[in-house]
Amino acid sequence: MAAVTLRRARCWCPSLLQVFRFPVAQVHLGRPTMRASQQDFENAMNQVKLLKQDPGNQVKLKLYALYKQATDGPCNVPKPGVFDLVNKAKWEAWNSLGNLPKETARQNYVDLVSSLSPSSEASSQGKRGADEKVQESKDIVVTSEDGITKIMLNRPAKKNALTFEMYKEIILTLKNASTDNSAIAVFTGAGDYYCSGNDLTNFTSAAGGMEEAANQGAVVLREFVNSFIDFPKPLVAVVNGPAVGIAVTLLGLFDAVYASDKATFHTPFSHLGQSPEACSSYTFPKMMGSAKATEMLLFGKKLTAREAWAQGLVSEVFPDSTFEKEVWTRLRAYAKLPPNSMRISKELIRNNEKEKLHAVNAEECTTLKARWLSEECINAIMNFVSRKAKL
């Protein structure tokens, strides 16, 4: 009979599913069988603890499932409740292995760990090192040149999804940019995406549970959107690739939006059990009429750059091949215009509806807080985390 002593291993990543603290060590399963011996299995468990790089949540889930299958056999414990996000994801991963024999699970565990072993780590670190020379490590890179404060979302491996920290950094960045020497501020994205919206793991990785995360999320979101409503200088988006969720809705608060013809605009709120934010429940119907806004905000219709231009969401579309050159040349020229004049003109335009925008923002945040705690939303996020669904 197997004598199993479990203890918790520290995991690599403080973000999503810190949760996945793997049960490791002292497993005595009796005689080794088949290809991977008990010793191989134990070595693999120790190797997991030595990994320096977070292998990612999908791999962690897989490791957890294989470990359980190898030690306990097929999953026959009750499915955790819908609010127990982490244990539910773990249960689903384990349960998905069905009747996979223990020995095969053990072999698969050993194989998987060996693919993450220091030698493969070293080679991938080599690649990362080369990237780091070109890219800075921060998720938001702010530069100031030619009268332009450029705010680049710099998390290309995650399609520039916005973490809680990034929201907070952007609030501070806009505060600084509102009083710096630049004439205009410009947002853009690093890599192939402009931004894939809210990082869907923001809520699953929160230490204080969903309710606490929803409360905090609503406070941060409200302040974040306020900082766009109140930004005093011309605010421009250089949309270099696909934009999703809040990266799209915020555009209604920008003064100009330039898009590559490779960009797309997608607000899958209903798919995610959520509701619109960033004042889009007001700006989108006003901009494009309620029928078109409904297609985007309720039905999640994805627009091409040209369609977004036709709806008034985008100022101009450029061929991707000349996008960067054309747009930045133009922005450098705009940044030479008299800054006070641009500020005052923006103030005149914005003041007509500032109060309304603040009220809409407050209401959207209250609504979203409740949505984040709904079963529809929790299921959608867990589906993404466990990769059953992709938009």
Ligand SMILES: CCCCC/C=C/CC(=O)SCCNC(=O)CCNC(=O)[C@H](O)C(C)(C)COP(=O)(O)OP(=O)(O)OC[C@H]1O[C@@H](n2cnc3c(N)ncnc32)[C@H](O)[C@@H]1OP(=O)(O)O
């Ligand atoms: C303060 C709180 C405020 C909250 C405000 C609320 C806002 C609402 C929204 O923004 S709703 C929109 C949320 N976004 C999404 O639903 C997008 C989810 N992502 C996807 O569907 C896909 O990743 C994709 C279509 C953007 C890209 O697909 P593709 O196949 O090209 O690439 P991958 O899926 O392999 O992505 C590469 C890695 O990036 C991770 N990732 C991408 N987007 C997100 C995201 N929004 N949240 C978390 N992680 C994201 C993805 O998981 C991959 O990571 P991995 O390599 O570790 O697996």
